[in-house]
Amino acid sequence: MSPTSRIRLVDVAAAANVSKQTVSRVVTGSADVAEHTREHVLAVIARLGYRPSASARTLCHGRSYTLAVVGLDFGFLSTELYQGAAQQAQALGYSLLLKTLAKPDTTSVEQLLLGLTDMHIDGVLWAIPDAYDRCDWINSNLLARINIPVVFLSTAPRAGIVTVSFDNLDGARLAMQHLISLGRRRIAHISGPLAWWVARERVRAWRLALQEAGLEAPESYLAEGDWTPVSGERAMAQLLDRSLDFDAVFVSNDRMALGALLTAHRRGLRIPQDVAVIGFDNILESASFYPPLTTVSQNKRQHGELAAATLIRNVAARFGGAANASSPLPALTHSLIARESTAPIPPSGA
Amino acid sequence: MSPTSRIRLVDVAAAANVSKQTVSRVVTGSADVAEHTREHVLAVIARLGYRPSASARTLCHGRSYTLAVVGLDFGFLSTELYQGAAQQAQALGYSLLLKTLAKPDTTSVEQLLLGLTDMHIDGVLWAIPDAYDRCDWINSNLLARINIPVVFLSTAPRAGIVTVSFDNLDGARLAMQHLISLGRRRIAHISGPLAWWVARERVRAWRLALQEAGLEAPESYLAEGDWTPVSGERAMAQLLDRSLDFDAVFVSNDRMALGALLTAHRRGLRIPQDVAVIGFDNILESASFYPPLTTVSQNKRQHGELAAATLIRNVAARFGGAANASSPLPALTHSLIARESTAPIPPSGA
DNA sequence: AATAGAATTGTTCCCGGGAACGGTTTGTTA
DNA sequence: TAACAAACCGTTCCCGGGAACAATTCTATT
Incomplete structure (x- = not known):
């Protein structure tokens, strides 16, 4: 294509009748260059279609x-x-x-x-x-x-x-407080793999929230999944098999919540009447689960x-860059997305 | 940390009492270097912890x-x-x-x-x-x-x-043939945005498959979504509002299929008895949809x-690289994942 | 022992930019 | 008007490697 490979800084310098250092100064915008020189060099750069080589820069910087x-x-x-x-x-x-x-x-x-x-x-x-x-x-x-x-x-x-x-502790607490505010008292938890720090944080929040509300958090109310939907199915089945009579489940991510919903349907449970389900993450799909899932949103982007x-x-x-009065970076915050998988405890005998 | 920044090729050369070119040859494995020289240089490299600079290489190559x-x-x-x-x-x-x-x-x-x-x-x-x-x-x-x-x-x-x-034409045909083989005759289609090439390909396959089976593919059986679950909800609603009496839907991706399922449940339709649903992609979640979704798997990885x-x-x-008798690359193939959202037409009057 | 030829190893230059520093102008101050 | 500082521009060298080419061995023949 191009007649002779790539155009270099020196080529521009030659064409503009200046030293390459001057071209360099124009390109990097460093130091002073007379205005007319600048414009001239810039014009030559545009005419020749010069583009600085990133790898050369990397090498010397x-x-x-x-x-x-x-x-x-x-x-x-x-x-x-x-x-x-x-x-x-x-x-x-x-x-x-x-x-x-x-x-x-x-x-x-x-x-x-x-x-x-x-x-x-x-x-x-x-x-x-x-x-x-x-x-x-x-x-x-x-x-x-x-x-x-x-x-x-x-x-x-x-x-x-x-x-x-x-702050997973915070986000999970949001979920728990939502369930508690709906009148749910016996809240189970399907966690991610306990080897994961985030999973443990959410478990911790589950325990703390129950404790703060004066409720029990027995180990039997906890089932461990591996984040996948099928593991959610299994975990829900485990919980149900223990015949614990819980009225809500906090699931550590939406994917497992999907599996939990499936198991619930298969066992004839009504969501949210019999069991309220809340997830975590707010993945795109959760709005169309059956029923649409209440969840805590984490903006991954x-x-x-x-x-x-x-x-x-x-x-x-x-790199000694300017400590340019850096404005503080924003914090990451959760928010509760209330949908149909949670609702207040129905009047007893409903 | 390191006393004097980075170790270079010449440093190795100096320490090994050879020219830098020799070191270069050892490093790149090019040309012949006497065995004992090689070993000596290699030893020095290991002792000094020398690592070639990628950017320098980029520059010269x-x-x-x-x-x-x-x-x-x-x-x-x-x-x-x-x-x-x-x-x-x-x-x-x-x-x-x-x-x-x-x-x-x-x-x-x-x-x-x-x-x-x-x-x-x-x-x-x-x-x-x-x-x-x-x-x-x-x-x-x-x-x-x-x-x-x-x-x-x-x-x-x-x-x-x-x-x-x-080959989306092929994959979509797989889906259609599955539905047809189950005895489904009035098959609707929820497509992706028709501005998308892949969406059009799947629509084409839908038409072709019906045609080849001697069935109708009226425009009213087609609803357009935008790949998202909620658009699947809407598209399914549109189809149902047309009271077309279809017995199956081929949905252009699993996410929209999720939405379609939700709408179907809300309208009291039984899946798969009343309407069989088949998706496309085989995302991780689809195995735990309610009911688990039959779909065509595309291995994105x-x-x-x-x-x-x-x-x-x-x-x-x-780069003039060796045309090293390159073995042919494998083709991308689809496969049908049959789950519970499709089943043969139930005996009429069921 | 002389010599072609192969095997090794060294020198030089270039890849594309930019920092450091030196040299001119030009304009300002005493 | 001499002295001096900006402002502007050029030269040299280095970033880290490698290709091209040259030079030096070593080996095998005749």
Whole structure:
């Protein structure tokens, strides 16, 4: 296509009869360049269609204006989170690299992170959920060695790391208070895998809310799922098999709630009359469940945006960037979406 | 941390008492290096912890071993597709950049693609669905100008572009044949937005299958949705309001099928006895719909993998890479997942 | 022992930009 | 009018690697 490959800074300089440094100054907008020189150079740039090479810049600045999100190879990460992070990064002049990890043991993590430093990645968004031993590597000296800002998503806070998470305790409490305010007293809980930090937080909120309301939270009212709809079916079946006579279930995510609904229908239970069901996440589908699901909304897109914005601040700080009176970043908040799967206790004998 | 920033090729060369070119040869594995020299250099590399700089390589090779996926800023793209593409890219030694586009008009597309050439991106995965005027830019000379291999996902085939898609005609026919084989004769269709190529393909398959079976496909049996669950609710309501007396619905995706089920329940229809419902996609949730949804499975992950693999072949070819007797890539195939939302026509008068 | 030829290893230059620093102008102050 | 500071522009060198080409071995023949 193009006659002789790519147009370089020097080509522009030659065509404009100035030194390449002057062209560089015009391009980067640094230092002073006489107005007429500027315009002339700009014109030549436009005429030649010159575009600066990002990799050359990366080479001499030691920074790439690129971030990496690291997620599990298989897993539940929502597209919205990726989209939010990507959009925010782009808006702030960064690109986003997508990395997946099959098995997050310390060795693989080390390989991955070293690879990222090879590419002069400026920062990392760690989107692998805090569960099992997936965060063990934090205790190694890896973080210090790679010397790149990392922001952890939905990870238990600990010293020395930056996390960006929803306050699940708060969100789950919202769900519980809703059920309690409807007059429900015997509230069961279908949790995510207890190896997950977020699942444990929600369980904790379930216990706390019941306790604060002077209600019981017996272990038999708790069933553990694995976030999938079928696990929700199973968990609901377990609860019912215990013949506990509960009048509400707080389910730790909408997907499992879907399964719980199916089991309830199959057992002839009426939702919400016999059992009120509340979910968590507010996925797109939940509005059309049968019946439409009451749930707590978590804006995943916003989560991604906030994480990216936070990371970029850290990156900028690291490169001595201006501490430009950064306005505080917004917090992530939940909201209750009341639909038909919850309702007040019907008058007894109904 | 590190005493004096990063260790370079020359540092290794100095420490090993060889020229940097020798070190380079060892690192890249190119040409012949005497065995003992190799081992010595390798040892020094390990001792110093040397790691080649990706950006320096990009600079001198003019290729970055990085691909970009371009998707819509908001949209329906599934995580699995991204994961599949990312995983496959990594397996073949490439990285994947995630780009989103808010409004895919020709100008934005041009900006985006030029930005990608600035970074020496090797290839592009175009994951913006073929709908409305989003593909108009292909007709400009942009593709030729940027001179980067592009693979289009789920886009209508046309001269001069490479596409990787499921054969929706085939998949939809699978659904239709299933319904017909169950004795269903009056089959309605809830389509995606007709501006979408994939939606039109499925409509076409609906018509063709009915025609081949000697059945009618009147326009009144067609309702258009927008892929969302609520649009499925509305579309089902429209169909029912026409009092058409259909005995099955083929819904163009599982999400809308969920909505269709909800409307059916609300109107007192029994699924599958009164109306059989079949979906498309086989999302994780559909196994726990009420009732569990019969559907046609599309493996999105595999779609991402195949797209990435295809793109990488084109990239390799473009860089004069070995035409290494490339084994043919697998095709994308659908499969029918029979569940409870479809069943044979019950004996009349049931 | 001389010499072609293969196997190794070294030198130079370039990839595309930009920081550091040096040299001119031009205008201002004493 | 000399002295001096801005404002503007140019030269040199470095970022980290690798291709092209040159130079030096070593080996096998005649």
